[in-house]
Amino acid sequence: AQTVTQSQPEMSVQEAETVTLSCTYDTSESNYYLFWYKQPPSRQMILVIRQEAYKQQNATENRFSVNFQKAAKSFSLKISDSQLGDTAMYFCAFMPTSGTYKYIFGTGTRLKVLA
């Protein structure tokens, strides 16, 4: 079975500081995609960043970057220069390239950015 684990239920960070959210996953697939989604208080699911497993280079999107360690099955999200608007739930998700577009989500990390 494929699983996604987010071991930090809650985290906080001071505004302008850097924070790293952890995510590990378990799969026997060799090819897959990994995602981080943000869910602010509005509850909308917003795609933050995406990583393709066959690419060794870590994905970056402005202040957001990932540390993808395929052998360790680890996919952490780093948020630099944290802003108050980054306060949200963050979900890590996995999707194999084979079969249907079935995302598997972790249970989330609640991030609070402190002024």
Next chain:
Amino acid sequence: NAGVMQNPRHLVRRRGQEARLRCSPMKGHSHVYWYRQLPEEGLKFMVYLQKENIIDESGMPKERFSAEFPKEGPSILRIQQVVRGDSAAYFCASSPPQGGTGNTIYFGEGSWLTVV
């Protein structure tokens, strides 16, 4: 370019009633997915549909839940005889036909069902 549209955003039903949630995919998208988010949990896959076809319903409860995506009109998630445990956020997502960019699916804003 309208995103994935879901309605209603909020729905309150008494136990035993039926709930119908609608989803219109993004323009050009022919694949629709439904996910459920129980309080304080991550999203769980329910069903994957294409026009007039259910492709994967492995996440759907065996009873009371059904989904369709007709040739014309929105996708419908139907919950019959709702119980308190059905209270959740139901997210619809859509994607273009397989081969789209990065296997990304695009979520709507969710429909919040409360069963009283």
